Amino acid sequence: MHVTSEKFQDNAKAAIDDDQLQAGLFIFGKIFPLLREATASKLPEFEALRDSARDIKIEALNNLGTYLEAFEDRVEEAGGRVHWARTAEEANTIVEQLCEESGGKDIIKSKSMVTEELELNDHLIGKGYNVVETDLGEYIIQLRNEKPFHIVGPALHLNAGQVSDTFYEAHQKYGRTERVEDKVKLVEEARIVLRERFKNADVGITGANFLVAETGQIVLVTNEGNADLTATLPKRHIVVTGIEKVVPTLDDLSVFLRILARSATGQDTSNYVSLYSGPRRARDADGPESFDVVLVDNGRTDMLGTPVEEMLRCIRCGACLNSCPVFTTVGGQSYGSVYSGPMGAVWTPALASVSSAAKLPNASSFCGKCEEVCPVRIPLPSMMRHWREKEFEAHLTPSGQRWGLGVWAWLGRHPSLYRAATSIAGMGLRLIAKGRRGRRFVTALPFIGRGWTQSRDLAAPAEPTFLSQYKEGRRR
Amino acid sequence: MSNARNAIFAKIKAADAKRGKSSPADSRARLETPPAQLVPAMGKPAPEEARDIFITKALELGCTVADCESFADVPAKVSTYLQEQDCPGQVHIPDDADLSLLGWEDAGIAASSQLDAEALDGRTSVTRAIAGVAETGAVAVASSSKHPVSLGLLPDRHIFVLKVDEIKGGYEDVWRIGRAAKDNQGMSRALNLIGGPSRTGDIEATLVMGAHGPRTVHIILVS
Amino acid sequence: MTAQTSTTDKRIGLFATCLVNTMRPRVGFAALKLLEDAGYDVAVPADQTCCGQPNYNSGDRESTRSFARGFIRQFADYDYVVVPSGSCAAMVKVHYPKLFEDDEPEKTAINAIAERTYELVSFLTDVAGIDRVENAHATSVTYHDACSGLRELKIKQQPRTLLGSVDGLELKEMEDSDVCCGFGGLFCVKYPDVSGEMVRKKSEEVAKTGAEAVVTGDVGCLLNIEGALARRGDPTRAYHVAEVLAGFDKEDAS
Numbered sequence: 001m002h003v004t005s006e007k008f009q010d011n012a013k014a015a016i017d018d019d020q021l022q023a024g025l026f027i028f029g030k031i032f033p034l035l036r037e038a039t040a041s042k043l044p045e046f047e048a049l050r051d052s053a054r055d056i057k058i059e060a061l062n063n064l065g066t067y068l069e070a071f072e073d074r075v076e077e078a079g080g081r082v083h084w085a086r087t088a089e090e091a092n093t094i095v096e097q098l099c100e101e102s103g104g105k106d107i108i109k110s111k112s113m114v115t116e117e118l119e120l121n122d123h124l125i126g127k128g129y130n131v132v133e134t135d136l137g138e139y140i141i142q143l144r145n146e147k148p149f150h151i152v153g154p155a156l157h158l159n160a161g162q163v164s165d166t167f168y169e170a171h172q173k174y175g176r177t178e179r180v181e182d183k184v185k186l187v188e189e190a191r192i193v194l195r196e197r198f199k200n201a202d203v204g205i206t207g208a209n210f211l212v213a214e215t216g217q218i219v220l221v222t223n224e225g226n227a228d229l230t231a232t233l234p235k236r237h238i239v240v241t242g243i244e245k246v247v248p249t250l251d252d253l254s255v256f257l258r259i260l261a262r263s264a265t266g267q268d269t270s271n272y273v274s275l276y277s278g279p280r281r282a283r284d285a286d287g288p289e290s291f292d293v294v295l296v297d298n299g300r301t302d303m304l305g306t307p308v309e310e311m312l313r314c315i316r317c318g319a320c321l322n323s324c325p326v327f328t329t330v331g332g333q334s335y336g337s338v339y340s341g342p343m344g345a346v347w348t349p350a351l352a353s354v355s356s357a358a359k360l361p362n363a364s365s366f367c368g369k370c371e372e373v374c375p376v377r378i379p380l381p382s383m384m385r386h387w388r389e390k391e392f393e394a395h396l397t398p399s400g401q402r403w404g405l406g407v408w409a410w411l412g413r414h415p416s417l418y419r420a421a422t423s424i425a426g427m428g429l430r431l432i433a434k435g436r437r438g439r440r441f442v443t444a445l446p447f448i449g450r451g452w453t454q455s456r457d458l459a460a461p462a463e464p465t466f467l468s469q470y471k472e473g474r475r476r
Numbered sequence: 477m478s479n480a481r482n483a484i485f486a487k488i489k490a491a492d493a494k495r496g497k498s499s500p501a502d503s504r505a506r507l508e509t510p511p512a513q514l515v516p517a518m519g520k521p522a523p524e525e526a527r528d529i530f531i532t533k534a535l536e537l538g539c540t541v542a543d544c545e546s547f548a549d550v551p552a553k554v555s556t557y558l559q560e561q562d563c564p565g566q567v568h569i570p571d572d573a574d575l576s577l578l579g580w581e582d583a584g585i586a587a588s589s590q591l592d593a594e595a596l597d598g599r600t601s602v603t604r605a606i607a608g609v610a611e612t613g614a615v616a617v618a619s620s621s622k623h624p625v626s627l628g629l630l631p632d633r634h635i636f637v638l639k640v641d642e643i644k645g646g647y648e649d650v651w652r653i654g655r656a657a658k659d660n661q662g663m664s665r666a667l668n669l670i671g672g673p674s675r676t677g678d679i680e681a682t683l684v685m686g687a688h689g690p691r692t693v694h695i696i697l698v699s
Numbered sequence: 700m701t702a703q704t705s706t707t708d709k710r711i712g713l714f715a716t717c718l719v720n721t722m723r724p725r726v727g728f729a730a731l732k733l734l735e736d737a738g739y740d741v742a743v744p745a746d747q748t749c750c751g752q753p754n755y756n757s758g759d760r761e762s763t764r765s766f767a768r769g770f771i772r773q774f775a776d777y778d779y780v781v782v783p784s785g786s787c788a789a790m791v792k793v794h795y796p797k798l799f800e801d802d803e804p805e806k807t808a809i810n811a812i813a814e815r816t817y818e819l820v821s822f823l824t825d826v827a828g829i830d831r832v833e834n835a836h837a838t839s840v841t842y843h844d845a846c847s848g849l850r851e852l853k854i855k856q857q858p859r860t861l862l863g864s865v866d867g868l869e870l871k872e873m874e875d876s877d878v879c880c881g882f883g884g885l886f887c888v889k890y891p892d893v894s895g896e897m898v899r900k901k902s903e904e905v906a907k908t909g910a911e912a913v914v915t916g917d918v919g920c921l922l923n924i925e926g927a928l929a930r931r932g933d934p935t936r937a938y939h940v941a942e943v944l945a946g947f948d949k950e951d952a953s
Contacts, residue, residue, distance in 0.1 A: 159680060466715045
């Protein structure tokens with residue numbers, strides 16, 4: 001997975017100045033959390049279901065081998081095949097071979113974050129295939145050659161005008177020369193253009209929200225129905241997903257279906273919840289002739305048995321992104337990774353490397369709101385702190401910060417020097433502060449303090465330190 | 477790629493050993509006899525209330541609902557609906573005796589059994605379903621000779637014919653039906669819970685109906 | 700101060716925190732007043748320093764453990780440790796135990812002290828049983844829920860109860876009072892653009908209430924919001940909740 005996370009600060013600055021993008025963030029930061037709360041409040045068992053969901057995922061991870069084997073057996077019974085890929089390269093090669101077997105070149109896809117992670121589209125396009133995303137948001141960003149803005153709403157940073165421009169340019173080749181501006185008409189235009197792709201595709205590639213070990217079914221959850229068209233019309237259905245998606249049974253699946261849409265978009269249910277296993281049966285009236293599941297590791301087994309194992313419970317609902325004051329300030333593309341927000345800040349170092357992605361787990365004020373809303377109760381701040389510890393252990397922390405922390409720790413071991421240092425700091429601040437309405441503020445600080453005074457003043461202490469005054473006998 | 481499989485399972489085993497919490501026998505037992513999970517009250521309504529809850533939820537999802545006494549009345553109900561929608565009196569039906577033997581012609585409807593993608597595009601389909609789910613308002617269908625999945629995807633209008641006693645409480649009831657119909661290849665290839673018309677919110681988060689699948693979903697309840 | 704006029708024989712060690720000590724000493728004296736008025740014998744151990752959060756949140760686990768050991772040395776002998784900061788109290792209460800999970804006998808000592816450590820306002824309400832302060836003050840305030848106190852220590856109603864008991868004081872709730880102000884310790888200087896935007900939004904919400912002051916339970920958030928208000932030329936004051944409850948804010952010229 002290629003990441004450009006080291007540019008987080010620059011990206012963030014640009015995103016903050018982008019009014020259009022900020023309007024999209026308003027939807028995630030304000031509207032979705034309200035919808036989530038409204039729908040959760042109508043389900044009294046919501047919190048208890050979150051506990052169950054967490055426990056089921058713990059069980060699934062503790063017995064991952066057993067459940068994956070069972071899943072594989074059931075898929076094979078249903079006439080499907082399961083393929084295993086250690087890395088992105090292996091996964092992409094397997095998918096390419098399966099596409100080659102189909103004999104055709106036209107591929108349709110429904111939204112899958114794992115294939116984004118694998119950069120599967122680039123791989124297939126490089127081999128001469130036509131790959132078309134069919135989730136409307138994914139389709140738009142594919143045409144624009146962008147990364148998803150949000151794992152659930154990939155194109156919500158764009159306005160209808162921008163989508164209109166994109167479609168106008170891209171759809172000329174289908175003989176659509178009229179510019180369409182209205183949102184309903186834009187959806188209609190995409191429907192018409194993509195309908196033809198669906199009907200003519202040789203291969204359909206989907207991800208999977210869940211895998212059911214009991215039955216060998218892959219579960220797809222969408223509102224548009226595009227995943228079902230992808231899984232039904234082409235001759236070949238290829239499922240590409242991560243090994244951590246397995247849940248034991250259908251009864252376990254119910255728990256997730258009850259919390260996923262509520263956490264993601266504040267819906268009671270998504271409009272299409274579909275379970276598929278195997279190719280078209282003898283008795284079936286339609287369906288693909290082959291069914292292949294590519295189970296991807298790509299760093300996941302490295303997380304097993306480590307402090308970030310809990311991250312493997314993630315069901316990609318996006319609630320942590322919507323609740324995150326950093327994400328809702330900078331947007332997904334600032335993260336330089338297909339996974340953004342708190343979940344991305346934990347996944348990205350695991351899948352790429354700490355050195356390339358350390359900016360992400362550091363880009364958090366540890367406010368804890370993500371953990372509060374996570375439907376499977378992943379302790380996201382603790383996981384981010386874990387990566388900061390790995391960064392520190394590997395001496396990747398910026399040297400100035402490292403030096404400062406060392407000095408601070410040393411002062412902590414020498415209380416009299418700590419008192420002296422804080423007294424001097426207080427005096428220094430009082431000295432450089434300027435009066436304003438009876439209060440004194442510092443408006444420009446040097447060194448690391450520049451970051452503070454860049455966007456705010458600092459109220460200088462009004463008096464000597466608490467400890468020094470207490471020592472001199474002041475009590476009130 | 478059996479190398480990959482072995483390598484992945486080896487790493488899983490190593491983590492199991494480190495954790496010491498795996499219990500393969502218990503997990504296999506869980507798969508054999510799936511233990512009940514927490515089912516919210518919403519998922520198990522009183523049988524006498526299921527119908528009304530289902531209708532309310534289906535309406536919330538953007539479906540329209542009509543009811544009739546018997547299957548024989550279905551073509552007339554379909555005809556009324558098509559007139560309301562200002563659509564030609566033409567439907568596509570699967571090879572399902574519940575539907576194919578009805579008096580479509582008498583109701584002034586041309587019922588076609590053509591099911592290829594070109595034929596279905598933009599049309600109206602009428603299908604049966606295996607269950608209505610009161611908890612969500614979704615209708616459950618299972619792929620079979622009587623139910624091509626594309627009938628619920630390609631047409632512009634999808635009409636479900638559902639018996640009132642097929643309305644069930646929650647997801648678990650659908651799983652029960654699915655498990656009961658298992659054969660040596662497992663459950664049906666496709667099991668779809670369809671909650672109203674296809675929709676998207678991907679442009680400026682504005683909800684637009686008819687993204688890829690049917691623009692309208694109509695449910696005819698047969699009592 | 701009501702409910703508890705009789706003195707107790709419980710001794711409290713007040714952990715001032717580095718930000719109170721250096722940047723807002725008056726909060727420490729307000730805390731002293733509130734606790735003594737509640738009938739407790741309060742002492743301030745002289746050799747206290749920092750809880751170690753800057754190091755902990757930078758991944759420097761070993762130094763953090765040394766801060767924690769220093770904390771035990773200073774506070775082991777008190778019945779309670781009270782901290783006028785949700786974030787530093789949560790550090791001791793929630794995070795210290797995680798640092799010594801595999802280390803007996805330190806683990807026992809840490810767990811014991813973590814159990815006896817409280818954030819100031821929640822101590823006053825939940826332990827001392829106080830539900831009102833006798834203090835009259837005609838002003839209006841808006842309360843910002845500092846994140847650690849809110850989410851790690853479940854401090855939400857306690858400060859509102861006590862503020863609501865001040866005669867004449869009006870509480871004007873802001874929108875998103877539970878959204879982070881963007882302080883986050885070193886976060887605010889490591890990511891100044893993001894933090895600056897977060898506190899800009901926060902100060903806008905504060906201004907929208909028209910309250911005369913914003914009140915919160917952590918000096919870090921207080922300085923952050925106060926500084927952003929000052930930068931935009933907004934005269935709204937910023938106080939630690941202890942300053943208002945102790946009536947110290949009345950000393951300020953308006």
